[in-house]
Amino acid sequence: MLKPLCGDEPRLYENLRSFCEQDHPQFQIIFGTREADDAAVAIAQRLQQEFPARDIAVICDPRIHGINLKVSNLLNLLPHARYDWLVLADSDIAVQPDYLRRVTAPLAKASVGLVTCLYRGRPIGGLWSRLGAQFIDDWFRPSVALAQMFGAKRYGFGATLAFRRDTLALIGGLEAVSNVVADDYWLGELVANRGLETVLSDHEVVTDVTETKPDELCGRELRWFRTIRSVRPMSYLGTGVCFTLPMVFGALTLCEINSFSVVLGIIAIVSRLLLFLEAQSRTGSWRELPKNFAAFLLRDALSLALWAWAFSSAKVHWRGQQLSIDEHASARCSG
DSSP: OEEEOOSOOTTHHHHHHHHHTOOOSSOEEEEEESSTTOHHHHHHHHHHHHOTTSEEEEEEOOOOOSSOHHHHHHHHHGGGOOSSEEEEOOTTEEOOTTHHHHHHGGGGSTTEEEEEOOEEEEEOSSHHHHHHHHHIIIIIHHHHHHHHHTTOOOOOBTTBEEEEHHHHHHTTOGGGGTTOSOHHHHHHHHHHHTTOEEEEOSOOEEEEEOOOSHHHHHHHHHHHHHHHHHHOHHHHHHGGGGOHHHHHHHHHHHSOOOHHHHHHHHHHHHHHHHHHHHHHHHHTOGGGHHHHHHHHHHHHHHHHHHHHHGGGOSEEEETTEEEEHHHHSSTTOOO
16 A cells, blocks of 8 residues: 655545554555655554554655656555555545455456545534535545446546556556546546556545635635546536536526426425435534535535636646646647
């Protein structure tokens, strides 16, 4: 398991610890940073001490291999990996003890090139983190489920990317995505271009949503929207109708009001409410229902605003960098 780290984060220790508690019989964890004085190093070293029987390495390597600093970090970790099955997972992910067994099991089949995982949001904070978690639970997850229902087989999510070393070599190594922003998406594309299957694991992981200010949340989601727009422009254009509440009220305001339009509006609103309640049931958030419902009333309006805002520019802020998403979204990723 390769774990690229960059700075301290809320719950970083707890999240990384969940990877050390796997019930898999034999595995290695490699934590990596670019700087030796990175705050995440002390947490990784603490886990080394807590789990002396585990094969845990901490690597600090400042070499940069392209504009994507996370991929540079991974490229510096890869030579230290001792096994041929590789699992990449972001630092803000928490998993269950059976995670590694379940996500790697499909790799035993030669036709499988990549295994990835869906994730749900866990808010760490107030209103803005709740809004961020609802973006994941009420929009991202259903979108993936719907795409899979209609036969989509080309995807990859940074929450988990598992593949064999020979598959990585076949697609040109991690170097193939060192100069793109959407590295997880393009790894999925490159694997699919080689005729290999992508499997969506039945193991769902958890990602922390830590934004406490509106500019933090909007910046993160705007980066996601602009990335999607750059790699899937036509699909992105169609997603505008998915933000139900403002679309319904806007349509009822602009269109002629009759029994048919009112019934359609009620069906759309009830469907959106059921989706929200399903997410509450799945995440066990009933005690937080009043606060989550207040966020729910704002969520679709914020999503629609950010969706439209994403058309205004191709620039994103990412890990202290400002990048042109159109320039770095798909360069040299033809496979």
